Amino acid sequence: MLRAGLIGLPSTGKTTLLHLLTRGAGEAPPTPRRQASQVGVAQVPDPRLDRLTALFDPRRRVPATVEVSELAGHGSAAAMLDVTGFRNADALLHVLRMFSDERVPHAAGDLDPARDARQMEDELILADLGVAERRRQRIHQDMKKSRSRGLDDELRVIERCRAALEDGLPLRALALDAADAKRLRGFSFLSAKPLLIVLNLDESDVADPKPAIERAGLADALSGSGIETVPICAKIELEIAELPPEERAAFLGDIGLTDPGLDRVVRAGYRLLGYISFFTVGKDECRAWSVPRGTAAQEAAGGIHSDIARGFIRAEVVHYDALTARDGSHAACREHGEVRLEGKDYEVRDGDVINFRFAT
Ligand SMILES: Nc1nc2c(ncn2[C@@H]2O[C@H](COP(=O)(O)OP(=O)(O)O)[C@@H](O)[C@H]2O)c(=O)[nH]1
Ligand SMILES: [Mg+2]
Structure with a gap:
């Protein structure tokens, strides 16, 4: 959720x-x-x-x-x-x-949305500066005990964040590569x-x-x-x-x-x-699920249940448009070649109706 x-x-x-x-x-x-x-x-x-x-x-x-x-x-x-x-x-x-x-x-006191927007941004930035500072001290302490590639990378990202924050920039404005963005996620920076x-x-x-x-x-x-x-x-x-x-x-x-x-x-x-929705349908429930664009089928399955991701075999996928055009008949969609069997790396699309096949 x-x-x-x-x-x-x-x-x-x-x-x-x-x-x-x-x-x-x-x-x-x-x-x-x-x-x-x-x-x-x-x-x-x-x-x-x-x-x-x-x-x-x-x-x-x-x-x-x-x-x-x-x-x-x-x-x-x-x-x-x-x-x-x-x-x-x-x-x-x-x-x-x-x-x-x-x-x-x-x-x-008075109506000034630009001031209020800036003030909130400053508050987020200030709170993040505190987080970054504490984190930096922790990393330095850890480095005294033992150095590692992971700590070096973390320190580099933290320093970059600190520099941006000190310039009054929110972290969401930083163009980080995927690996650095992931490192950042653990810190719960508000301005990110x-x-x-x-x-x-x-x-x-x-x-x-x-x-x-x-x-x-x-x-x-x-x-x-x-x-x-x-x-x-x-x-x-x-x-x-x-x-x-x-x-x-x-x-x-x-x-x-x-x-x-x-x-x-x-x-x-x-x-x-950048979120999209896919659906699961059946007599028991019809359900909408949200995932970030670019999510792979196996990962999407994991959002439903870890067992489905672990035992993932295939995703049976038909698009909402095709399924509704045939009044919800999977059989008719299958006849017309509109149901695809996709593997775990398949990138889920907005509007996909998916039946995950998995082994327990
Ligand atoms: N005129 C007007 N009053 C609003 C609007 N939105 C909220 N309010 C009023 O502003 C007061 C504070 O709203 P509230 O939602 O409690 O604000 P909060 O303190 O940010 O949670 C209430 O009396 C609301 O009825 C709006 O769009 N127009
Ligand atoms: Mg309130």
């Missing part, structure tokens, strides 16, 4: 967004008390799963999910490092206040995490946020590598999401939107992370 951490100043709309993303998803796992955060689970909307469910009529329909956490209180970057939901987050969602509402006092900037706008700006972005002088803050942006109007969209389903589209249309906030935020998040 993907994990996302909500960050931002108080009263920017984090809790409102959390509700917007997670309402209707059923019971969230109970929040451990010692973790000063609020957690919800968002279901990834995917019309393809709905169609497959209609075709296969399974006992269960299981969408992909995203765990969303919000820190209690001010939610400083230093506090984030103490909370697993943030340290292990796949992405951070920075809710940036762009709405004006006199009834909601602004935590920093992909960042989705959620622009919480007035309803008059949400359909076309460009003028508001320009007025705020925000364009630079939104253009860095590893950053995606999504415009929302959290308060009104939450009100709309609570209306009967058949009324929602019209109200969304009134503020110039065609898709619900959940869909837009999830799509932006998948774009940011």
Whole structure:
């Protein structure tokens, strides 16, 4: 399951967004008390799963999910490092206040999204500098005991990170090769995490946020590598999401939107992370799974169950488009040569419907 951490100043709309993303998803796992955060689970909307469910009529329909956490209180970057939901987050969602509402006092005094964006970036960078510094000291200590290639490599990456951070650069801006990126993952650097900037706008700006972005002088803050942006109007969209389903589209249309906030935020998040979805279907359940683009079949199988990866024989793959064009009939797809048998290195594609064959 993907994990996302909500960050931002108080009263920017984090809790409102959390509700917007997670309402209707059923019971969230109970929040451990010692973790000063609020957690919800968002279901990834995917019309393809709905169609497959209609075709296969399974006992269960299981969408992909995203765990969303919000820190209690001010939610400083230093506090984030103490909370697993943030340290292990796949992405951070920075809710940036762009709405004006006199009834909601602004935590920093006045409306200045560019300042708030920079301030959050600085906080992440500062927290990471602390992590890098501690890590560097540890490596030096370890090196006194014994030197190894691994330690040398680690020190080199850490020094590079430290230099970037000291220049005020977030680590997501570093173009690291795959091996170094992997070394970095173990450190849970906050500024290395992909960042989705959620622009919480007035309803008059949400359909076309460009003028508001320009007025705020925000364009630079939104253009860095590893950053995606999504415009929302959290308060009104939450009100709309609570209306009967058949009324929602019209109200969304009134503020110039065609898709619900959940869909837009999830799509932006998948774009940011380069995630794709594949499906498993059957009488028992129809289910959507999310994996990074480029994931091999055996690895994808491992996300379902380690036994399936271990005993992997073949992946029986048919694309969603082909399967639905034949009303869900694998037999008809087979007849037309649309079902392929793929090996463990096959790169899973978005929309693949996969039956993993494995030995137990
Ligand atoms: N006008 C307006 N108010 C909002 C919007 N989003 C949130 N709020 C209000 O701002 C206040 C703080 O929201 P909340 O989600 O609790 O912010 P948090 O402190 O970041 O978790 C609440 O009164 C919300 O109703 C918005 O898009 N427009
Ligand atoms: Mg809150």
